[in-house]
Amino acid sequence: MSSVQPPEDPAYDDRIYRSPMALVSGVLLLALIVWLCGDAVVRGHGNAPWYGVASALLAVPLVVAYTLRPAVFANEDRLRVRNPFRTVDLPWATVDAVRAGYSSEVLADGEKYQLWSIPVSLRARKRANRKGDGEKAGADRSVSELQELAERCARRQGAQGTVTVRWSYEIIAPAVAGAILLVVLLATR
Incomplete structure (x- = not known):
């Protein structure tokens, strides 16, 4: 069998x-x-x-x-950040955090990479907070999805590797x- x-x-x-x-x-x-x-x-x-x-x-x-x-591509193995002048490939195992403050960014291997394609709107964030129904602003929702994906997929075999940057x-x-x-x-x- x-x-x-x-x-x-x-x-x-x-x-x-x-x-x-x-x-x-x-x-x-x-x-x-x-x-x-x-x-x-x-x-x-x-x-x-x-x-x-x-x-x-x-x-x-x-x-x-x-x-x-500018675009961010996420799958079960990696996060690919395509910014104006460079593309960064980040296997999920290298990602420490995805966060949105005044801008969206990913922290990996001691470096910080901006997510140009996920703009933070403080006005939208205030509006969502005023509603008080637990709804998040667009950037905060996207960043939460990416952070959850990073945590869930980091241990996968295909999510191992090193960060690569290409101009x-x-x-x-x-x-x-x-x-x-x-x-x-x-x-x-």
């Missing part, structure tokens, strides 16, 4: 935490950049098309970095190229 062991926990896809207002703002800002810089490229005379290209090359990666890119050169390189092109254009006027 063979002994079959049940799985530790049911597997699920990543939970994704993002700021809806940041996504809306990012899309609107990108539309504005395309409109203004596109007009300069298509209708501009002299150096105007080059200024349009340089400005777009600088602005688009920064808008993407600060509005569309987002796909955002940094075009922004730097746009800034250099803009400086060269301004210097050669």
